[in-house]
Amino acid sequence: MLKTLNQKVSIFLILFAAGYLYLTYNLKEYPYVPVDSDFVPKILGYLLIILAVFLFFDKSSETEEEKEKRQVPKKEMLVLLAVGGMIFLYIFLLEIIGFVLSSMLFIIACSWFLGYRKLVTTFLVAVLFPLIMYLSFNYLLQIRLPQGVLPF
Amino acid sequence: MGAMEGLMQGIQVAFSWQGILFVLIGVVAGTLIGMMPGLGPISAIAIMIPITYGMDPSVALVMMAGVYYGAVFGGSTSSILLNAPGISGTVATSFDGYPMAQRGEAGKALAIAAISSFVGGTVSVVLLMLFAPALSAVAVSFGPPQYFALMFLGLTAIASLSDGSTIKALITATVGFMVATIGIDGQTGTSRFTFGNPNLLEGIDFLVIALGLFALAEICFLVKKRKDQSLQNQGDIGSLKLSKADFKEMRGPMSRQSFLGFILGVLPGAGATIASFIGYISEKKIAKNPKKFGKGSIKGLSAPETANNAATSGAFVPLLSLGIPGSGTTAVMLGAFLVLGIQPGPLLMADRPEVFWGIIASMYIGNIFLLILNLPLIPYIAKILKIARPMLISLVAIFSLIGVYAISFSTFDLYLLLIFGFVGYLMRLFSFPAAPFILAFILGGMMEQSLRQSLTAAGGDMMILISDPVSIGLYIVSILSFVVPIIRNRKNTQAEEADQESNAS
Amino acid sequence: MKKHVWMIGSLLIVLLLAACGGDSSETSGDGGDGEWTPNKNIEIVAPAGAGGGWDTTARSVGKILEEEGITEQNVGVVNKEGGGGAVGWSYINSTNNPHNIFVSSPPLIFVPLNGQSDLSHEDFTPLSNMIADYAAFAVADDAKWQDLNELFEDMKNDPSSVTVVGTSSPGSMDHMQFVTIAKKAGVDIQKIKYVSAQDGGGMTQILNGSADVYSTGIAETVEQVKAGKVRVLGITAEERLEGEVIEDFPTAAEQGIDATFVNWRGFFGPGDMTEGQVAYYEEKLKEVSESEAFAEIRNNYGWDEMYMDSEEYSQFLDEQREELGSLMEELGLNQ
Numbered sequence: 001m002l003k004t005l006n007q008k009v010s011i012f013l014i015l016f017a018a019g020y021l022y023l024t025y026n027l028k029e030y031p032y033v034p035v036d037s038d039f040v041p042k043i044l045g046y047l048l049i050i051l052a053v054f055l056f057f058d059k060s061s062e063t064e065e066e067k068e069k070r071q072v073p074k075k076e077m078l079v080l081l082a083v084g085g086m087i088f089l090y091i092f093l094l095e096i097i098g099f100v101l102s103s104m105l106f107i108i109a110c111s112w113f114l115g116y117r118k119l120v121t122t123f124l125v126a127v128l129f130p131l132i133m134y135l136s137f138n139y140l141l142q143i144r145l146p147q148g149v150l151p152f
Numbered sequence: 153m154g155a156m157e158g159l160m161q162g163i164q165v166a167f168s169w170q171g172i173l174f175v176l177i178g179v180v181a182g183t184l185i186g187m188m189p190g191l192g193p194i195s196a197i198a199i200m201i202p203i204t205y206g207m208d209p210s211v212a213l214v215m216m217a218g219v220y221y222g223a224v225f226g227g228s229t230s231s232i233l234l235n236a237p238g239i240s241g242t243v244a245t246s247f248d249g250y251p252m253a254q255r256g257e258a259g260k261a262l263a264i265a266a267i268s269s270f271v272g273g274t275v276s277v278v279l280l281m282l283f284a285p286a287l288s289a290v291a292v293s294f295g296p297p298q299y300f301a302l303m304f305l306g307l308t309a310i311a312s313l314s315d316g317s318t319i320k321a322l323i324t325a326t327v328g329f330m331v332a333t334i335g336i337d338g339q340t341g342t343s344r345f346t347f348g349n350p351n352l353l354e355g356i357d358f359l360v361i362a363l364g365l366f367a368l369a370e371i372c373f374l375v376k377k378r379k380d381q382s383l384q385n386q387g388d389i390g391s392l393k394l395s396k397a398d399f400k401e402m403r404g405p406m407s408r409q410s411f412l413g414f415i416l417g418v419l420p421g422a423g424a425t426i427a428s429f430i431g432y433i434s435e436k437k438i439a440k441n442p443k444k445f446g447k448g449s450i451k452g453l454s455a456p457e458t459a460n461n462a463a464t465s466g467a468f469v470p471l472l473s474l475g476i477p478g479s480g481t482t483a484v485m486l487g488a489f490l491v492l493g494i495q496p497g498p499l500l501m502a503d504r505p506e507v508f509w510g511i512i513a514s515m516y517i518g519n520i521f522l523l524i525l526n527l528p529l530i531p532y533i534a535k536i537l538k539i540a541r542p543m544l545i546s547l548v549a550i551f552s553l554i555g556v557y558a559i560s561f562s563t564f565d566l567y568l569l570l571i572f573g574f575v576g577y578l579m580r581l582f583s584f585p586a587a588p589f590i591l592a593f594i595l596g597g598m599m600e601q602s603l604r605q606s607l608t609a610a611g612g613d614m615m616i617l618i619s620d621p622v623s624i625g626l627y628i629v630s631i632l633s634f635v636v637p638i639i640r641n642r643k644n645t646q647a648e649e650a651d652q653e654s655n656a657s
Numbered sequence: 658m659k660k661h662v663w664m665i666g667s668l669l670i671v672l673l674l675a676a677c678g679g680d681s682s683e684t685s686g687d688g689g690d691g692e693w694t695p696n697k698n699i700e701i702v703a704p705a706g707a708g709g710g711w712d713t714t715a716r717s718v719g720k721i722l723e724e725e726g727i728t729e730q731n732v733g734v735v736n737k738e739g740g741g742g743a744v745g746w747s748y749i750n751s752t753n754n755p756h757n758i759f760v761s762s763p764p765l766i767f768v769p770l771n772g773q774s775d776l777s778h779e780d781f782t783p784l785s786n787m788i789a790d791y792a793a794f795a796v797a798d799d800a801k802w803q804d805l806n807e808l809f810e811d812m813k814n815d816p817s818s819v820t821v822v823g824t825s826s827p828g829s830m831d832h833m834q835f836v837t838i839a840k841k842a843g844v845d846i847q848k849i850k851y852v853s854a855q856d857g858g859g860m861t862q863i864l865n866g867s868a869d870v871y872s873t874g875i876a877e878t879v880e881q882v883k884a885g886k887v888r889v890l891g892i893t894a895e896e897r898l899e900g901e902v903i904e905d906f907p908t909a910a911e912q913g914i915d916a917t918f919v920n921w922r923g924f925f926g927p928g929d930m931t932e933g934q935v936a937y938y939e940e941k942l943k944e945v946s947e948s949e950a951f952a953e954i955r956n957n958y959g960w961d962e963m964y965m966d967s968e969e970y971s972q973f974l975d976e977q978r979e980e981l982g983s984l985m986e987e988l989g990l991n992q
Binding site for chain 1: 611
Binding site: 292491499561 | 712713716720735736737738739740741743744747748771773774817820825826827828829850851852853854855858860861862864865866867868876879880881883884886954956957958990
């Protein structure tokens with residue numbers, strides 16, 4: 001039924017706007033101002049629905065360039081997901097094992113995974129980059145990055 | 153007469169060996185800090201404040217001005233090289249700077265940025281010197297209705313920020329505006345769309361959006377192209393060579409945006425971000441071939457860089473002449489003044505001329521230092537792009553993550569960053585432009601607040617919005633800027649068609 | 658295949674490290690009732706971004722603690738921004754480490770009352786209050802009101818004729834300090850027209866006439882008063898302050914409005930601290946408060962000295978909450 005991509009995106013946007021509007025109608029009232037905090041969000045919610053409807057009926061087809069950009073092989077998708085997963089893991093570990101260790105692991109793992117095979121360079125960067133960043137942030141700039149399990 | 157005398161006094165401060173040394177230190181420190189992920193002028197100045205305890209106030213402030221300048225300049229480097237704008241004032245820089253760097257002209261792009269910054273900075277300092285006292289009246293002339301009109305003008309430019317479908321640009325702008333409504337509402341104290349999460353009460357930070365939609369989304373594309381070695385094998389990406397034709401391209405934007413940027417910088421709240429966007433958009437509007445914008449146009453890079461630096465000095469007008477900080481950065485700057493026992497305000501120029509004029513004179517030196525320091529460094533900085541793709545991807549990812557962490561110190565924002573990276577990637581896959589999103593996000597919040605401030609003060613009367621010449625003028629410009637390009641485009645396409653026909657025959 | 662082995666391997670290492678990390682961080686706290694001294698660096702949390710009032714207090718106190726050799730350990734300042742303080746408070750609460758203390762001021766009362774934080778001052782240990790700051794109500798120099806009574810008289814007759822501007826949202830400091838005084842003067846506080854403006858917008862708005870009264874701190878008004886651009890109708894201190902220009906500012910009390918409002922600022926630790934720990938911080942912070950270096954900083958920022966020890970402080974806070982809570986209830990801001 002939904003033939004074009006625009007129509008699929010449009011339905012998604014309408015659902016999104018509906019959810020947003022639902023929340024705006026449940027905002028707490030503040031009686032002492034003429035225009036309350038729900039005024040602008042309501043306009044935005046309805047505006048998005050109108051725009052999405054326009055998009056639904058938008059006939060302009062994609063250019064070749066745009067289509068090509070969207071062609072992502074399944075394998076590439078998995079690679080991307082893996083990188084996303086690594087970033088997720090990095091964030092998760094950042095405050096537990098500290099900036100230096102988690103960055104080292106991330107640099108080594110991510111570069112290797114993406115096909116970088118110069119081991120010496122990888123290790124050199126993985127050790128020096130986080131250490132220099134950490135020391136300059138913590139001691140020069142007085143901005144504390146997570147210390148984690150290391151003693152400094 | 154008084155001004156000349158004051159200026160001489162200021163020049164004495166700035167040109168003493170101490171003055172020169174500390175401007176130099178300030179500019180170098182500012183540039184380095186500004187290049188760090190996530191650290192813009194606000195953090196740079198806040199970090200430097202404790203260092204100034206006990207220093208001679210005029211020397212300390214001269215150094216601070218250097219830090220401010222350096223940090224604004226340093227921020228553009230990551231925009232151009234990595235598509236990772238560290239502060240909102242350099243988002244527009246990445247629109248054309250990054251494509252140019254990707255084309256293998258990183259050195260040239262950085263040189264254009266440096267020269268444009270220098271021109272914008274220097275011209276605006278002259279303006280600051282001549283008109284600071286007179287312009288203090290302009291700085292307070294804008295009330296909420298006028299700000300609303302100004303933001304409106306900024307938002308009408310959304311359509312022109314994208315090459316593709318206007319509908320898609322408007323949709324992303326609306327969603328960007330929606331994201332700006334998250335957090336405690338300033339006028340009522342109501343928490344909106346926070347789902348009871350304290351991390352969302354102050355809204356989503358600009359940096360999360362910018363680094364997510366721009367830097368992380370770009371990483372996704374780099375991952376796809378990771379085996380493409382084209383950049384590494386290209387000749388000298390650090391080459392600074394600018395041809396005469398290049399300079400000719402830059403001349404227009406530089407001369408116009410120095411003035412426009414300065415004026416916008418004078419208005420409290422508008423500042424470097426709006427100046428850079430309006431600079432970019434207005435140059436695109438009047439350009440002969442706007443199609444080049446967004447694909448590495450020299451004008452498109454020069455305009456925002458000139459404008460944001462000009463606005464940086466403009467922001468000193470309300471600070472020095474009224475004691476009113478017009479932006480987050482000048483608010484911290486005000487803190488730096490207070491630590492040193494100096495209260496900027498209407499009397500600063502009379503009471504402490506050596507401070508007032510010392511800062512202005514130091515800006516000249518600061519600008520010159522920036523240029524002569526940075527031009528020779530550019531070839532080395534540009535070499536970042538020669539790092540092998542897989543390694544570069546890892547480093548840019550950490551760079552973005554730490555940038556966000558250094559301002560919020562919470563992993564919550566990092567997860568948000570990841571989400572916005574994903575959203576940014578999807579947007580690019582489906583050809584939804586990211587620029588309108590970020591523009592609406594920045595302007596939307598201010599626009600809503602000024603609308604509601606106006607209405608509260610007027611007791612709900614909508615007429616307040618169109619009751620004075622300044623706002624009406626701004627609305628007229630908005631409408632013109634919307635209508636004129638459409639008409640001109642139509643003419644252009646007709647002409648092109650005619651051209652093609654005649655060529656074909 | 659090789660890749661997978663590698664990934665699993667690294668994952669294991671990482672988890673192992675994580676487990677170790679969890680253990681070692683718990684041993685740093687020190688129990689017991691006797692004397693206590695920190696065994697690692699002290700961390701002062703400023704629950705806001707760089708450059709604000711909390712941040713400057715934290716950084717200047719931290720610097721004095723370290724440079725004057727008052728503490729043996731290093732002192733670092735950490736910014737935990739968000740939620741008007743709520744993010745920083747929940748960080749202190751969850752780390753629950755006596756080496757982590759934080760700086761706070763009246764928002765610690767407002768924000769929980771607004772329902773924007775589950776943690777209130779009762780979940781923390783007040784250590785010492787350091788300074789006091791007071792509110793000032795300023796109008797443009799050409800305004801028709803000469804003192805607070807004239808202003809409040811007009812507001813009683815026609816509340817919609819006066820717009821008050823501040824830099825924070827309703828239910829937080831700039832709003833509540835005005836409400837506290839206006840209420841005592843007999844104004845219908847539900848009808849006050851209040852707008853919030855960011856980044857110095859408040860002063861701009863009274864200078865260009867968009868708003869009538871600016872509710873702010875005393876220091877923000879001094880220069881404009883000197884230049885003859887604005888007038889201060891009243892301040893919220895108990896008695897007149899000392900200092901050039903400031904001494905001319907009339908208090909609300911001397912105009913017959915018996916109300917005050919203090920913007921206090923002090924230090925707090927996590928909920929369960931031993932007596933020894935509290936005593937340690939009390940002593941060190943008192944030393945800072947009495948140091949010349951801090952006197953100079955107070956002077957530069959226009960802050961007043963207001964030292965309170967832990968016990969006094971916690972009584973004071975309870976009274977504050979009582980007082981502000983009932984006002985906010987009347988405004989419907991209480992949750």
